Amino acid sequence: MxxxxxxxxxxxxxxxxxxxxxxxxxxxxxxxxxxxxxxxxxxxxxxxxxxxxxxxxxxxxxxxxxxxxxxxxxxxxxxxxxxxxxxxxxxxxxxxxxxxxxxxxxxxxxxxxxxxxxxxxxxxxxxxxxxxxxxxxxxxxxxxxxxxxxxxxxxxxxxxxxxxxxxxxxxTVIDSLLWMDQKVKSTDLVEQYEEKHADLLEHRHLVLVTSHRRENFGSRMRGVYETLARLADERPDCIIVFPMHLNPNARKPALEVMGDRKNVRLIEPLEYSEFVYLMGISDLIITDSGGVQEEAPSLKTPVLVTRDTTERPEALDTGIVKLVGTDPEKIWAESNAILDASESIAEQNINNPYxxxxxxxxxxxxxxx
Known part of the structure; x- marks a missing residue:
């Protein structure tokens, strides 16, 4: 065929x-x-x-x-x-x-x-x-x-x-995730990434962020970024890593709102292998990505989804993924709750439904x- x-x-x-x-x-x-x-x-x-x-x-x-x-x-x-x-x-x-x-x-x-x-x-x-x-x-x-x-x-x-x-x-994202995770661990990639991101581990908590959805462009996306800026200001135990999308509608407000904070890393898009590594060591992911919702249960990394709806309700059923929309107060409250309970979350037994x-x-x- x-x-x-x-x-x-x-x-x-x-x-x-x-x-x-x-x-x-x-x-x-x-x-x-x-x-x-x-x-x-x-x-x-x-x-x-x-x-x-x-x-x-x-x-x-x-x-x-x-x-x-x-x-x-x-x-x-x-x-x-x-x-x-x-x-x-x-x-x-x-x-x-x-x-x-x-x-x-x-x-x-x-x-x-x-x-x-x-x-x-x-x-x-x-x-x-x-x-x-x-x-x-x-x-x-x-x-x-x-x-x-x-x-x-x-x-x-x-x-x-x-x-x-x-x-x-x-x-198939689980096929890809498991294949890449094994590739990272079985090569010198993991040593490269540990050395490159050693400064991240100096902070108690790592928050990984992605953002690109069209329906969030404008005030909704800016509200998410302002909440992240507040998190950086009020939680010095955190470092936020944000590989920015190339779309200027997502990138420009991120630079405007968060660009001057020492514990925020606004970086270029990462290779998938490096992104998998960061997902694995993160305490929290804040994202509007569909794929991340599917991958996170395998990595036992909590996710807050900055969307009003999700086509992946199975992820919500695991309890490790929560739908928070773009409401700043909800994102703030849920982020703090997860970060304060990060050690107990890591010990949970979670089966990936995907x-x-x-x-x-x-x-x-x-x-x-």
Whole structure:
């Protein structure tokens, strides 16, 4: 089976890398690795680290582009690539503009679509935006809806998606996390990172932050940053590390609000291996990322999610992930509660509901069934 695997953003690459490795190890598959280039600057450092071995880069990224430009250009260029390489199937991931454009292009070309991470829902088309609409639109045209959990399967069934198209696989982000964690520990990377970040360990608590959601741009995001600044000012036992997104709507207010504090590190995006290392040694993560919500239970690191909704309720059920929105007082109160109880949290026995690290093999099996 000639299978094209499409990705365009950093999270997609992280989650599709184990799928690529699994399919390449199976002689029944011929694999075509396709990058849309949606996050081209963020993807380049990952190519060697994750063994992406990109065959086709469509170079979709344009400065100042809007969503309609990105999606329309994506449909056209992905369609051209599909017509040139003629795969038997196209795998897309999640809810990005790349995934939606790719699924639609494949559908228009009569090529079966496999939707990895299918069935996540908030039931609110404006949160996250436009991701909720993207993933809902892919499901009906997918030949394989590859769902991470039974709850995701049930979401699809409630939308009258044919049960025969659905396979519960677990989430490939756990495959990637466990693979990378082992890689860091079995090489000299861990020594490099321990030396590089030795100053962080001088503080009693490490708080790791990410922020990029469109629906939070503006006053909501600034409110989160002002709370982080307050945390830095009033908790000198903490150090805050914030790898900033390249989008100026997320980066500019971070620099304005937090740029002059000694116990705040505003840094450039990290390689995935280094980010995994920091997640593992953090006492608290404050984020609007979906992937971090899935990874944290495996690392036993508490997470506050700065969103009003989450399509990952299973993470909330573990108790280690909490939904706090962008309310400054709630973020402040929950942050302090977690930091003050960090030692007892680390001792908890937590099972990750997103899988056992074998999701990619289940995806390969589903494609061959």
């Amino acid at each position: 000639k299978t094209a695997v499409l990705f365009g953003t950093r999270p997609e690459a992280i989650k599709m890398a184990p799928v690529l490795r699994t399919l390449r190890s199976n002689p029944d598959f011929e694999v075509l690795s396709v990058s849309s280039g949606q996050h081209d600057e963020l993807l380049k450092p990952l190519e060697g680290l994750l063994e992406l071995d990109v065959d086709v880069n469509l170079g979709l990224m344009r400065h100042g582009q809007n969503l309609s430009d990105l999606v329309s250009r994506g449909i056209s260029r992905i369609s051209d690539a599909l017509q040139e390489h003629k795969p038997d199937a196209l795998l897309v991931h999640g809810d990005t503009s790349t995934a939606f454009a790719g699924a639609l292009a494949a559908f228009y070309n009569g090529i079966p679509v496999g939707h990895v991470e299918a069935g996540l829902r908030t039931w609110n088309m404006k949160s996250p935006w436009p991701e909720e609409s993207n993933r809902r639109l892919i499901a009906p045209i997918a030949t394989w809806n590859l769902s991470p959990t039974n709850a995701c399967r049930n979401n699809l069934l409630s939308e009258n998606i044919d049960d025969s198209t659905i396979t519960v696989t677990g989430n 899988g056992d690290g074998h999701a990619s093999q289940r995806i390969a099996d589903a494609l061959q069934a």
